[in-house]
Amino acid sequence: MLGQRLDAEETDHALNALSHASRRRLLFKLYEELDSGEGERINYTEIPSFGAEKKRILLYHTHLPKLEKFGYIKWNEVEKTIQKGPQWEEIEPLLELIYSHLCELPLFLQGKPPDTNGTKC
Template sequence: MSLYHTHLPKLEKFGYIKWNEAEKTIQRGPQWEEIEPLLELIHSHLCELPPFLQGKPPDRNGTKC
């Protein structure tokens, strides 16, 4: 719920995404380049992050990677 009511509207407000709620689509916004390096860094080091930041519950060993 917070994705649709909080996070997506904020990302759109700052120009990071273009969100079409009716069509349920998201595209890069005019300010995407500002956050792209950070997103790439997070993605490249995903396995080093705590499980709760990896977006999935931990497996039996404590990580998803």
């Protein structure tokens, strides 16, 4: 994505994918796993924020299908896992950029509350 000229539709897909907190959590969790070398897929049911039934319903009917449609993930509904999809390379540089500067962003953009010391990261 960076250093390449994207068309408007690709840009819209990337920003749309990151526009909802649930999709950001999924993409960042997958990015963390891939970056750390711990694995190539994640079990999304183990992400605490998706424990409530209403959030799981939205996950299954909205967020996972959208990310799969854009090609950013491959979704295995039976195993309840996701892994990078054929278009992962389009979103990865944007994830890397945001992730590497997360501590510089306001708290509401970090997607997490301040720690007990009141610091951002």
